Amino acid sequence: MNxxxxxxxxxxxxxxxxxxxGAALGTSFAADLATGPAMLPILSVLRALSGxxxxxxxxxxxxxxxxxxxxxxxxxxxxxxxxxxxxQTILHNPLASSYTLGISAGAGFGAALVITIGAALxxxxxxxxxxxxxxxxxxACALVAGVGRMRGATPELLVLAGIACLxxxxxxxxxxxxIASPEALPQIVFWLFGSLQRAxxxxxxxxxxxxxxxxxxxxxxxxxxxxxRLGDERARALGVRVERLRLRAFVVVSLLTGAxxxxxxxxxxxxxxxxxxxxxxxxxxxxxLLPASAMFGAVLLSVASVASxxxxxxxxxxxxxxxxxxxxxxxxxxxxxxxxxx
Amino acid sequence: MxxxxxxxxIRYGRHLAVDDVSLTAAPGEVVALLGANGSGxxxxxxxxxxxxxxxxxxxxxxxxxxxxxxxxxxxxxxxxVALTAFQVVLLGRLRSLSLRVANADLAAxxxxxxxxxxxxxxxxxxxxxxxxxxxxxxxxxxxxxxPRALLLDEPTSALDIAHQLHVLxxxxxxxxxxxxxxxxxLHDINAAARFADRLALLHQGxxxxxxxxxxxxxxxxxxxxxxxxxxxxxxxxxxxxVLPLRAIR
Numbered sequence: 373m374n375x376x377x378x379x380x381x382x383x384x385x386x387x388x389x390x391x392x393x394g395a396a397l398g399t400s401f402a403a404d405l406a407t408g409p410a411m412l413p414i415l416s417v418l419r420a421l422s423g424x425x426x427x428x429x430x431x432x433x434x435x436x437x438x439x440x441x442x443x444x445x446x447x448x449x450x451x452x453x454x455x456x457x458x459x460q461t462i463l464h465n466p467l468a469s470s471y472t473l474g475i476s477a478g479a480g481f482g483a484a485l486v487i488t489i490g491a492a493l494x495x496x497x498x499x500x501x502x503x504x505x506x507x508x509x510x511x512a513c514a515l516v517a518g519v520g521r522m523r524g525a526t527p528e529l530l531v532l533a534g535i536a537c538l539x540x541x542x543x544x545x546x547x548x549x550x551i552a553s554p555e556a557l558p559q560i561v562f563w564l565f566g567s568l569q570r571a572x573x574x575x576x577x578x579x580x581x582x583x584x585x586x587x588x589x590x591x592x593x594x595x596x597x598x599x600x601r602l603g604d605e606r607a608r609a610l611g612v613r614v615e616r617l618r619l620r621a622f623v624v625v626s627l628l629t630g631a632x633x634x635x636x637x638x639x640x641x642x643x644x645x646x647x648x649x650x651x652x653x654x655x656x657x658x659x660x661l662l663p664a665s666a667m668f669g670a671v672l673l674s675v676a677s678v679a680s681x682x683x684x685x686x687x688x689x690x691x692x693x694x695x696x697x698x699x700x701x702x703x704x705x706x707x708x709x710x711x712x713x714x
Numbered sequence: 715m716x717x718x719x720x721x722x723x724i725r726y727g728r729h730l731a732v733d734d735v736s737l738t739a740a741p742g743e744v745v746a747l748l749g750a751n752g753s754g755x756x757x758x759x760x761x762x763x764x765x766x767x768x769x770x771x772x773x774x775x776x777x778x779x780x781x782x783x784x785x786x787x788x789x790x791x792x793x794x795v796a797l798t799a800f801q802v803v804l805l806g807r808l809r810s811l812s813l814r815v816a817n818a819d820l821a822a823x824x825x826x827x828x829x830x831x832x833x834x835x836x837x838x839x840x841x842x843x844x845x846x847x848x849x850x851x852x853x854x855x856x857x858x859x860x861p862r863a864l865l866l867d868e869p870t871s872a873l874d875i876a877h878q879l880h881v882l883x884x885x886x887x888x889x890x891x892x893x894x895x896x897x898x899x900l901h902d903i904n905a906a907a908r909f910a911d912r913l914a915l916l917h918q919g920x921x922x923x924x925x926x927x928x929x930x931x932x933x934x935x936x937x938x939x940x941x942x943x944x945x946x947x948x949x950x951x952x953x954x955x956v957l958p959l960r961a962i963r
Contacts, residue, residue: 606792
């Protein structure tokens with residue numbers, strides 16, 4: 373068999389899989405707009421979206437309440453998916469995600485700090501919380517990257533520095549929870565669950581802008597990241613400046629993760645599982661794996677957003693709980709199905 | 715490319731791995747590095763490849779190696795990864811790859827895989843291949859880069875005898891044809907004697923000598939390098955044949 377022809381065919385097949393993910397995402401997005409306390413027919417949703425409806429109530433529900441949440445689910449899911457894929461690649465660790473290196477813990481501490489000191493801030497909480505969350509995610513990233521720069525960015529050192537960072541911010545978070553007022557404590561806990569209910573169009577636009585701005589940086593390194601999957605020594609032999617690549621990719625995905633979790637809280641599982649789903653379906657070529665991880669991360673969070681409204685009608689479950697509840701069975705099925713196929 | 719290495723010394727903390735080694739190699743020449751485990755062969759090769767901090771001076775055609783000059787193949791270890799053999803060899807073209815892969819890169823990959831004889835493995839995942847097959851795929855990866863020098867760390871350690879002969883013959887042929895400068899660490903002294911133009915014998919980080927096989931393979935040098943008693947015969951093709959007799963304790 374001609375190797376190049378087979379490779380091209382596989383690439384086309386994998387691109388089709390990503391497109392199929394796009395179709396699933398479109399369906400889930402529509403379902404996210406249609407579901408809620410008021411279940412809407414999909415045609416009404418489309419009319420409201422296209423501006424053809426005169427029904428002000430319908431337009432308010434679709435455009436003001438549900439559209440920001442549906443868009444936020446997609447943007448955050450994509451950001452967490454692609455970040456998880458890069459983390460797993462640069463750390464040679466299938467369990468790596470934004471949690472591993474303390475980025476999410478930093479964001480959680482930043483948010484909790486603002487919730488605790490609350491009224492003393494000049495900014496409204498709706499913006500002060502994400503700004504602080506992003507700033508502390510950045511601080512966690514700077515701490516880990518600083519250690520990496522000083523002592524060589526090996527996966528072991530980054531993971532050790534990240535775990536230290538994780539424990540540091542978790543301890544500080546526990547301290548804040550201990551001293552927080554009875555009013556602030558439930559707010560902190562709710563933030564930590566992760567929720568899309570705080571979304572707005574401008575916040576979704578910020579996460580999307582980060583994704584659009586930073587994805588090309590990652591895609592420019594796609595071949596080098598693929599080479600890194602062969603191991604550090606082989607990547608070096610192929611001309612990759614491994615430590616630089618690892619630090620650069622780490623900083624980029626930390627910013628991406630920081631922006632995502634700053635607005636919605638610590639949503640787990642998506643960053644861990646979406647890259648694994650993508651890897652099983654399109655392989656390790658990062659030119660395809662990164663977009664596929666973003667796509668399946670977006671699908672996973674969008675479906676979770678729909679499910680969070682359907683489990684108990686009238687109640688919106690915290691999305692962070694739902695992602696694991698629907699993600700684990702799907703992931704288990706995929707692992708078993710792929711295992712049989714090999 | 716003409717390799718000139720002068721006074722290469724490599725330390726790991728207080729341990730001296732390579733001790734003041736100087737050697738040269740010319741285009742079209744295969745030099746085999748021989749020595750017991752821990753004699754400094756891999757460290758020296760890594761230094762020549764620009765992958766290892768060292769003292770001393772290494773020059774390729776009188777200057778430091780440029781990007782793409784050297785095809786370096788570390789010892790056979792690859793992470794478990796869902797890449798096909800074709801994708802692994804394609805990574806050899808890393809310097810010229812962009813998001814859209816050029817036909818020239820694909821052609822170079824197909825050529826390298828055919829040269830090594832691994833075209834039939836193109837669609838197999840690397841982690842489903844045997845150790846020997848994986849080694850040949852990685853060798854194809856190095857050749858696909860079309861380097862001017864080959865530095866190979868035990869390129870045939872996992873190969874059966876037929877594939878070992880094929881790979882070594884191919885390496886000697888490609889070295890001559892493309893005018894490459896090839897240095898390879900080999901453990902099989904007889905294979906080295908047959909396929910290399912010169913052998914470099916290392917012992918405890920020091921270079922005992924570098925010379926054509928018939929000049930350097932003698933009972934004394936091998937006793938010193940490997941701590942073995944050997945008998946040396948001559949093969950039908952004129953190359954020396956080493957028969958190990960016993961280890962010296």
